[in-house]
Amino acid sequence: MAQQVAQVLASGQQVNEVHIESAGDISxxxxxxxxxxxxxTLLWAKLNGRLYFALISPAGQARTYLTKLQALGEVQGGGSPKVVTGNTTLPLERVAETIN
Known part of the structure; x- marks a missing residue:
């Protein structure tokens, strides 16, 4: 886990694929x-045909992003103003648009 965190932070990218063994790993x-x-920052991973994601907002907008996503389609998730996690059948591009 620590190695993946270091890679995400070093990448300087807003959208980052991570590798997870179970749905809880992204949390x-x-x-x-x-x-x-x-x-x-958006973390994402594919697992069992679903897109698992974490929306990370140091500015405290993560739940706002989740609400936007839920308006687009089937999205399950929740969390704090700074971090929400969830899963969806929406394509990655639609999820990534919410943080831009």
């Missing part, structure tokens, strides 16, 4: 990335 990664993130 472990997200708060660790938040500690070092300076801007809105």
């Amino acid at each position: 472990v990664l997200a708060p660790l990335v938040l500690k070092g993130a300076g801007e809105e």
